[in-house]
Amino acid sequence: xxxxxxxxxxxxxxxxxxxxxxxxxxxxxxxxxxxxxxxxxxxxxxxxxxxxxxxxxxxxxxxxxxxxxxxxxxxxxxxxxxxxxxxxxxxxxxxxxxxxxxxxxxxxxxxxxxxxxxxxxxxxxxxxxxxxxxxxxxx
Amino acid sequence: xxxxxxxxxxxxxxxxxxxxxxxxxxxxxxxxxxxxxxxxxxxxxxxxxxxxxxxxxxxxxxxxxxxxxxxxxxxxxxxxxxxxxxxxxxxxxxxxxxxxxxxxxxxxxxxxxxxxxxxxxxxxxxxx
Numbered sequence: 001x002x003x004x005x006x007x008x009x010x011x012x013x014x015x016x017x018x019x020x021x022x023x024x025x026x027x028x029x030x031x032x033x034x035x036x037x038x039x040x041x042x043x044x045x046x047x048x049x050x051x052x053x054x055x056x057x058x059x060x061x062x063x064x065x066x067x068x069x070x071x072x073x074x075x076x077x078x079x080x081x082x083x084x085x086x087x088x089x090x091x092x093x094x095x096x097x098x099x100x101x102x103x104x105x106x107x108x109x110x111x112x113x114x115x116x117x118x119x120x121x122x123x124x125x126x127x128x129x130x131x132x133x134x135x136x137x138x139x
Numbered sequence: 140x141x142x143x144x145x146x147x148x149x150x151x152x153x154x155x156x157x158x159x160x161x162x163x164x165x166x167x168x169x170x171x172x173x174x175x176x177x178x179x180x181x182x183x184x185x186x187x188x189x190x191x192x193x194x195x196x197x198x199x200x201x202x203x204x205x206x207x208x209x210x211x212x213x214x215x216x217x218x219x220x221x222x223x224x225x226x227x228x229x230x231x232x233x234x235x236x237x238x239x240x241x242x243x244x245x246x247x248x249x250x251x252x253x254x255x256x257x258x259x260x261x262x263x264x265x266x267x
Contacts, residue, residue, distance in 0.1 A: 081145050088214060088252035090190070092152060 007063060009054045012045075013038045015064065016071050023104065028097060029078050044070035048116070062115040069112040072105035146253060150217040153254040157188040157214060158233050164226035164242065181226050190214040190255075191229055199247040199259040207261065209246050215256040221249055227260055 007015065016038045020026035031037035042054065045067040051057040079101050082094040164181035172178050192212045199209045202223065213227060221227070229241045243260035250257040 081148070085149065087149060088153065088250070088255040088257050089192075089212065090153065090156070090214065090255070092149075092156075094152070 004060055006058060006060065007054050009042065012042060012054045012063070012067065016041055016067055019068065019071060020075070023100070025075050025097075025101065028082075029075070038071075041067065041070045041074050044073070048112075059115075065108075065112040065115050068108040069105075072101060072108045075101045076105055149254045153214070154188060154216045157190040157216065159189050159191040159229065160186050160231040161189045161191070161213070161215075161227055161229045162186050163215075163219065163221045164228055166222070166224045166226070183228060184220075186230060187215060187219060189216075189229070191232055194259070197259070201246050207246055209259040209261045211243060211260045211262075213243075213258050213260055215258065217253075217255055219256045221245075221256060221258060223248055226263065227258060 004011070010033075013033045017026060017031070017033050020031055020038075025031070026037075029037075045063065046052065046054065046057065048066040048070065049057050049059075049063060054063070057063040076098070079098045082097045084091070084093050084095045086092070162183045162185070164183055166179055167182050168177050169180045169182075170178045190213065192214075194209050194212050197209050197212060198206050201207055211229070213229070215221065223245060225245060227243050227245065229238075229243065231238050231240075242263045244263050246259045246261050
């Protein structure tokens with residue numbers, strides 16, 4: 001199977017829905033393409049990418065990475081009310097969903113890091129001096 | 140009073156984890172006998188998902204105030220129409236195809252909670 005070289009809007013939403021469905025998040029929140037659950041996610045991804053249309057975003061790896069980041073950020077917002085509770089003799093550990101999304105979001109942040117130009121991370125290597133407090137004084 | 144915004148979700152989540160099935164057997168007046176006395180029977184309603192917990196040494200208070208041991212604690216979806224005098228038939232547990240339906244009589248009052256209707260039940264072992 002060949003990797004995609006471009007997406008249209010419907011194809012990109014299908015990709016996002018596939019990721020959300022595989023993790024069970026789409027089912028948990030009732031997300032679907034038809035209901036417009038991914039409309040804002042696409043907008044966020046395009047804003048981060050700097051493109052006006054999905055078809056203009058020709059760097060597929062970048063679009064997928066930024067789309068994943070926008071997707072899990074949206075999922076985290078949706079999961080705010082997923083709390084542990086007990087009612088009618090049953091307990092529900094719904095906060096596990098939130099923790100699961102947090103882990104996916106952390107990975108998405110790493111995946112999107114190379115494509116976030118505004119952050120412009122750099123690493124400087126500084127010299128480190130080790131001083132032994134028990135050594136002889138250099139007078 | 141404003142309802143909890145997440146109550147609908149909790150009711151749905153409670154229903155989502157009901158893996159068993161059963162029918163409320165509604166106690167109804169079906170006829171009168173030759174002495175014009177009412178004759179009641181239990182009519183099965185539509186099958187509903189439910190969550191059956193086998194109760195071990197679980198006590199409940201019946202209508203006369205007697206404390207009795209019950210066999211099952213059963214959760215039904217929020218809003219299920221069931222009354223104290225009804226019975227409940229467990230038709231399937233965990234999708235097990237060989238499960239033989241069990242009829243139960245309700246012990247104590249039906250508890251209508253925020254996310255589910257809970258009944259305590261004892262297997263019907265006598266003739267009727």
